[in-house]
Amino acid sequence: RKEVEQDPGPFNVPEGATVAFNCTYSNSASQSFFWYRQDCRKEPKLLMSVYSSGNEDGRFTAQLNRASQYISLLIRDSKLSDSATYLCVVEGNYGQNFVFGPGTRLSVLP
């Protein structure tokens, strides 16, 4: 099993739609979880950290389920500008490294 797996995608959704991405991880000792966004050929940028209690930032909501070892990202009212690849990032087995998932590509269509 890979350390971090994500929905394969791509997701093609109309503007205004709600879309959810899932990510599973294998390291039960992981303490840090993040969602990053990457535009084509650009550097990844932090979208949000994921806390045990879940967190929300505007149209974006992240959830963590430690028992099932998955995190999720919900995007409401999708905008064209949300089109990007979304990367799930989890603390690695060494406790000081990070493991990125392969990413899920989202295309929001007019």
Added chain:
Amino acid sequence: EAQVTQNPRYLITVTGKKLTVTCSQNMNHEYMSWYRQDPGLGLRQIYYSMNVEVTDKGDVPEGYKVSRKEKRNFPLILESPSPNQTSLYFCASSLSKVAGYEQYFGPGTRLTVT
């Protein structure tokens, strides 16, 4: 402006010719890291550094070296590049490894080894 810079941005080289990709950050960050990104494989961590003179291997360290003599700089060295090291490389830094600190990424270096 807070940023991570990488040089060069693009590099085409030949097998076996030693090269260095520089990375510098101006945010006084303790943690720095190198990743490579390949189609279908995502971002994979090559090396990371918790602080000056402290470096550790990531998931794909073979064929690479790093050094951390100063807090702001973390160069990536390819002693004898091979074609399988053709990739997009990102340097990143964060305030510390403590949970919740985001990584800031440089703009990337696209390396082609022929």
